[in-house]
Amino acid sequence: MIELSDVRKVFPARRGAAEVAAVDGVTLSVAAGEFAGVVGPSGSGKSTLARLVNLLERPTSxxxxxxxQVLTDLDDDGVRRARRSVGMVFQHFNLLDSRTAAGNVEHPLELAGVGRVERRRRVADLLDLVxxxxxxxxxxxxxxxGQKQRVAIARALAAHPKVLLCDEATSALDPASTTGVLDLLRRVRAELGLTVLLITHEMAVVRAVCDSAVLLESGRVVDGGRLTDVLARPHSPLAAQLLPAPAVAGRDGDLVRVTVTDSAPEGRVLRTLAGELGLDVEVAGGSVETVAGRRFGRLLLSVTGDDGRLDAALQRLRDGGSLVERAVPGDEPPAIGAHDEPATAEQPSAPRLLDAPGVPL
Incomplete structure (x- = not known):
């Protein structure tokens, strides 16, 4: 449904500042009906990427x-027509203060030349939906x-889009409103068969609704994939952001990091280390959550006893499908740092997907 191939966006130098490569060689694919996330710190290229999907910004290459439909092959009129199939929801709602809720939802239909009777019927249906x-x-x-964002979502759906772009759609909301809007987006995706691309810096939002995600850093994609695969992948930077590993420093005994999944529960590890080997095992930290409808977590175990048997036991657990590894200070995946937004443009920086020619989301 959404295909980006080696996409770059470079903002030219201004007032003596260097040019900014806001999106740098991104290749990615989002399947029809998927709920995909694009995450990363401020200035990583998230919002620029969203604006490239519907060509509010034309890529440099x-x-x-x-x-x-290849949007980059179209002229401006063709892009305007194609853009009707892509709805967009913004962080700050962008509603017209002079119009009512119904008037805001009706506005894009007026611009598209839809008749009054059909406009009013569509607006009533959408306001009921949200x-x-x-x-x-x-x-x-x-x-x-939360109500303003619901109006904005209804407006984005007015022209029967196939794709819904949400650029930090929950960042300006309180927790209760965020939950309500995410529930609405999930329901809208299911009922209307939409493909949703969600731009956010909030990992809790990704855990709550996304099937897949990519992580941007300094305009490049450093990790990505289906969340169920990412969270089971050792040393994944995206997994470290979604479910941060407990800190190792200051812990006693041999330390073991356990990744918990439905198919690799922590009970198997605890039974082997404590029950079969007679080691003393203490949960030193961590958490288990539901992500993409499945159970995932990261635990740090402090293990004391016969150290000579531990490595062999860990290997046996790995052979049985458990995700376990020794943990030492400094081996945690680094936190993704934030960067300032480019001074020469209101859009952020840029992405490139893993080192593969194309990574499906």
């Missing part, structure tokens, strides 16, 4: 295709943040 049928006459100033 590379190919962008949506639903089989749970705001009773607030159709309210203006943005009379709505809460």
């Amino acid at each position: 590379g190919r962008v295709a949506v639903d089989g 749970g705001l049928a009773d607030r159709h006459a309210s203006r943005p100033a009379q709505l809460s943040g």
Whole structure:
């Protein structure tokens, strides 16, 4: 549904500052019906990437295709027509204060030349879909943040898009409103068969709704894939951000890091180390959560006893499918650092996907 091939976006030098490579050789694929996330710190290229998907920004080089149509081959009029199949939801809602909730949802339909009767019917259906049928006459100033974002989602759906881009759609919301908006996006994706690309820096949001994600750093993709694969992958930078490993420093005994999944539960490790080998095992830290509908977690175990049997036991557990490894200070995957936004543009920096020619999300 969404295909980016070796896409680059370079903002030119201004006022003596160097040019900014905001997106740098990204190749990625998002399948139809998928809920994919793009995560990373400020300035990593997330929002620029979103704007390249619907050509609000034209790439400096590379190919962008949506639903089989190569947008980068189209002229400006062709892009405007193709953009109707891509809805967009912004962090700060971008509602028109002079219009009611219904008027905001109706606006893109007016621009598209849809007749009045059809517009009113579509607006009523969409406000009902997002749970705001009773607030159709309210203006943005009379709505809460969560309600404003629901209006923005309804507006993005007005033209029957196949793809929904959400650029930090929950960043301006309180936790309760965030939960409500994410539940709505999940339901909309399921009921309308949409493909959703969610731009966010909030890992809790990715854990809650995404099937897959890529991690951007300094405009390049440093890790990515389906979350179920990423979280089971040793030394994954994205997994370290989604489920941070407990800190090793200051712990006693031999330390063992355990990655918990449905198919590799922690009980198997504990039974082997404590029950079969008679070692003393203490859970020193960690957590277990539900991600992409499955159970995942990272635990740090402190193990004391006959050290000579530990390595052999860990290898036997690995052979049986358990994800275990010795842990030492300094071996945790590094935290992803933040960068300032480019001073020469309002958009962030750039991505490149793993070192493969294309990584499906």
